[in-house]
Amino acid sequence: MGGLLMGRPELCYEPVRAGELLKNGCLVAFPTETVYGLGADATSHKAVSRLFALKGRPSNNPLIVHIAAIEQIDQVGINIPEMAITLLRKFSPGPITVVVPKHPSIVPGVTAGLETVGVRIPDDPQAQAMLRAAQLPIAAPSANRSGRPSCTTYQSVLEDFDGDLDAILIGQSSRIGLESTVVDCTRSIPHLLRPGGVPIEHIRGLFGSVTVAGTSVEPNENSPGRLHPHYRPKASVHLFNHPEEVVATRQSAYLALTSHARAPEFGWHCTFSSIDEYARAFYEALRETDRRELSRVLCQRVPPVGAGLALMDRLERAADVRSFHGSASDS
Numbered sequence: 132m133g134g135l136l137m138g139r140p141e142l143c144y145e146p147v148r149a150g151e152l153l154k155n156g157c158l159v160a161f162p163t164e165t166v167y168g169l170g171a172d173a174t175s176h177k178a179v180s181r182l183f184a185l186k187g188r189p190s191n192n193p194l195i196v197h198i199a200a201i202e203q204i205d206q207v208g209i210n211i212p213e214m215a216i217t218l219l220r221k222f223s224p225g226p227i228t229v230v231v232p233k234h235p236s237i238v239p240g241v242t243a244g245l246e247t248v249g250v251r252i253p254d255d256p257q258a259q260a261m262l263r264a265a266q267l268p269i270a271a272p273s274a275n276r277s278g279r280p281s282c283t284t285y286q287s288v289l290e291d292f293d294g295d296l297d298a299i300l301i302g303q304s305s306r307i308g309l310e311s312t313v314v315d316c317t318r319s320i321p322h323l324l325r326p327g328g329v330p331i332e333h334i335r336g337l338f339g340s341v342t343v344a345g346t347s348v349e350p351n352e353n354s355p356g357r358l359h360p361h362y363r364p365k366a367s368v369h370l371f372n373h374p375e376e377v378v379a380t381r382q383s384a385y386l387a388l389t390s391h392a393r394a395p396e397f398g399w400h401c402t403f404s405s406i407d408e409y410a411r412a413f414y415e416a417l418r419e420t421d422r423r424e425l426s427r428v429l430c431q432r433v434p435p436v437g438a439g440l441a442l443m444d445r446l447e448r449a450a451d452v453r454s455f456h457g458s459a460s461d462s
């Protein structure tokens with residue numbers, strides 16, 4: 132199904148309108164502080180199956196369910212572990228997703244048949260107002276076609292979905308630029324399924340220890356989504372340790388992402404002065420290489436601490452290095 136009007140997505144500036152559309156079963160993209168999301172009523176089989184089809188999402192990859200406030204968590208989960216409440220109280224609204232036992236009203240498609248569900252409370256004001264208006268749990272993967280880099284601007288969402296989406300709630304560029312941290316709260320110790328906007332060090336600080344997906348041989352201990360290819364532009368992505376190596380590479384048709392102020396002799400250069408700035412610019416830079424039809428992206432590695440752990444995870448997945456402890460990727 133195309134957009135509501137003339138086969139194009141409705142450009143929506145009013146969060147209350149976006150919430151009403153979601154209530155009516157529409158697919159609505161919306162801004163969040165991490166990346167844009169592609170929303171559907173998590174209690175509607177029809178809306179959720181349209182969402183999987185539109186995104187091209189494998190059906191074994193569960194979606195995160197978004198709510199406006201912690202008081203709504205009983206609509207999404209049951210027997211909520213204390214660990215999840217502690218994490219949400221500390222880091223929400225914000226870039227954290229807690230995995231908890233699933234409420235029966237969340238349709239099985241959302242969780243890919245799992246008995247657990249990921250729950251997140253975004254802090255973007257447009258998203259907050261939309262979720263309050265909808266009064267429903269909203270399932271939302273990142274608003275990109277499956278496998279492509281995530282979108283941090285509404286213009287990028289339109290590039291991927293123009294003509295297919297019902298509406299898009301217009302908002303700012305995403306402040307963080309990488310997805311939420313996903314933590315499985317159904318075990319005795321918090322289990323990191325995906326590094327993201329909340330650094331692992333902050334979670335370890337709260338609980339004393341955290342286990343990390345992919346570091347044990349136990350089956351089913353990874354996030355299912357992380358088994359799929361991810362964050363790939365058409366250009367090939369290459370990683371370098373030192374900014375000088377990037378600058379010294381004499382290649383045409385490339386984009387360099389480095390902390391080095393000096394532009395390389397050829398290609399297009401994007402300088403960052405902090406890891407946060409690099410993270411914020413990363414997905415849009417990958418998309419820009421495709422717009423410019425560049426063939427290579429040269430990216431500087433960063434230390435995998437604090438915000439750097441999530442950024443290195445995305446860099447390695449984009450480059451198909453897959454070294455976040457050997458597990459593959461989400462969409």
Ligand code: TXA
Nearest residue numbers: 165168193247248249272273310311354355356461462
């Ligand atoms: O920041 C974000 O989390 C963004 C915004 C839109 O909220 N959403 C996002 O969704 O990144 P998506 O679908 O691209 O990634 C969701 C990740 C996948 O790795 C998926 O496997 C994992 O969360 N996930 C969701 N539910 C899960 C569950 N019940 N058990 C384990 N992993 C789960």
Ligand code: MG
Nearest residue numbers: 272273461462
């Ligand atoms: Mg995604």
